[in-house]
Amino acid sequence: MSWSLVVHGGSGVIDRADLSAEQDVAYRASLAAASEAGAAVLRAGRSAVDAVETAVRVLEDDPLFNAGRGAVFTADGCVELDAAIMCGQTLAAGAVAAVTRTRNPISLARAVEERSPHVLLVGSGADAFAAAEGFEQVDPSYFFVERRWRALEKQLKREGLAVPPRPAGSVADENLGALAHDEGKRGTVGVVARDVNANVAAGTSTGGTTAKRWGRVGDSPLIGAGTYASNASAAVSGTGEGEYFIRLGVAHRICALVEFQGMGLQAAADRVVQEDLTKLGGQGGAICVAPDGQMAWSFNTSGMYRARIAEGQALAVGIYKDDP
Numbered sequence: 383m384s385w386s387l388v389v390h391g392g393s394g395v396i397d398r399a400d401l402s403a404e405q406d407v408a409y410r411a412s413l414a415a416a417s418e419a420g421a422a423v424l425r426a427g428r429s430a431v432d433a434v435e436t437a438v439r440v441l442e443d444d445p446l447f448n449a450g451r452g453a454v455f456t457a458d459g460c461v462e463l464d465a466a467i468m469c470g471q472t473l474a475a476g477a478v479a480a481v482t483r484t485r486n487p488i489s490l491a492r493a494v495e496e497r498s499p500h501v502l503l504v505g506s507g508a509d510a511f512a513a514a515e516g517f518e519q520v521d522p523s524y525f526f527v528e529r530r531w532r533a534l535e536k537q538l539k540r541e542g543l544a545v546p547p548r549p550a551g552s553v554a555d556e557n558l559g560a561l562a563h564d565e566g567k568r569g570t571v572g573v574v575a576r577d578v579n580a581n582v583a584a585g586t587s588t589g590g591t592t593a594k595r596w597g598r599v600g601d602s603p604l605i606g607a608g609t610y611a612s613n614a615s616a617a618v619s620g621t622g623e624g625e626y627f628i629r630l631g632v633a634h635r636i637c638a639l640v641e642f643q644g645m646g647l648q649a650a651a652d653r654v655v656q657e658d659l660t661k662l663g664g665q666g667g668a669i670c671v672a673p674d675g676q677m678a679w680s681f682n683t684s685g686m687y688r689a690r691i692a693e694g695q696a697l698a699v700g701i702y703k704d705d706p
């Protein structure tokens with residue numbers, strides 16, 4: 383049995399003209415590094431869930447992406463992180479929303495799945511669970527990236543809102559995440575994998591949307607909306623305007639078309655993203671993998687950071703619509 387893995391680093395306004403040559407190279411290198419980290423886990427015969435967690439952690443630690451370090455800021459100038467992980471073999475799932483101190487929210491989501499009787503923990507309760515479970519807790523300034531702060535200032539001005547004070551202890555290090563691109567308020571990371579035992583898994587991690595307010599939570603940590611996995615159909619991770627993904631149940635909808643209508647994976651992803659999501663007025667994309675090894679991605683934005691790799695197939699990395 384062979385393995386396969388697909389990665390995304392967010393969708394949005396990502397045109398060739400927007401990215402400098404250095405940014406282009408940096409994003410491709412980061413996507414390749416995360417893919418290779420996940421592929422190494424699968425090559426070693428370990429589970430799809432392990433591969434998803436490993437690859438998402440690489441992207442969370444990378445300040446280029448809106449997840450973990452490099453996450454976007456809320457209107458209050460805080461970082462509130464969301465993540466979910468799901469195993470297609472057992473339908474076990476774990477998720478966290480609005481956590482503020484956990485370095486790797488995807489691992490915390492996995493702990494919710496494995497070490498709590500619940501699926502979704504939020505806010506201060508999720509932070510307390512993380513501390514009790516011994517997860518690495520960091521000062522909120524760890525997540526700080528200057529370019530994301532500038533994006534917040536820009537967005538708040540656009541909305542006529544006051545700019546809050548910078549987070550205590552934050553350092554305006556122009557080099558950290560200097561190549562991070564503002565995809566228009568958003569971004570997210572996600573990984574789907576199929577292991578040598580033909581089990582699939584999905585994971586998604588995000589800072590949500592720039593200048594979000596009132597405890598806003600997007601689709602990423604909601605099982606069925608931004609993240610879903612079932613060996614009966616596929617594993618899916620989404621990225622885009624969460625409010626639309628929630629209303630359509632995008633990840634589960636793609637899986638349902640595969641399971642109940644017998645659609646091929648690419649056709650199902652295209653149907654939901656290009657037709658249903660577009661018709662509703664939402665923007666974004668999804669990556670998918672099926673237990674039989676099919677891989678797919680689909681997005682209706684100008685770009686989506688993405689990569690795919692499978693046993694016997696070379697790594698392919700893309701950013702813009704016309705990348706292969």
Ligand code: ASP
Pocket residue numbers: 392393568569570588589590591599600601602608620621622623624625
């Ligand atoms: N889906 C994410 C959210 O709405 C954002 C993104 O993927 O760009 O929180």
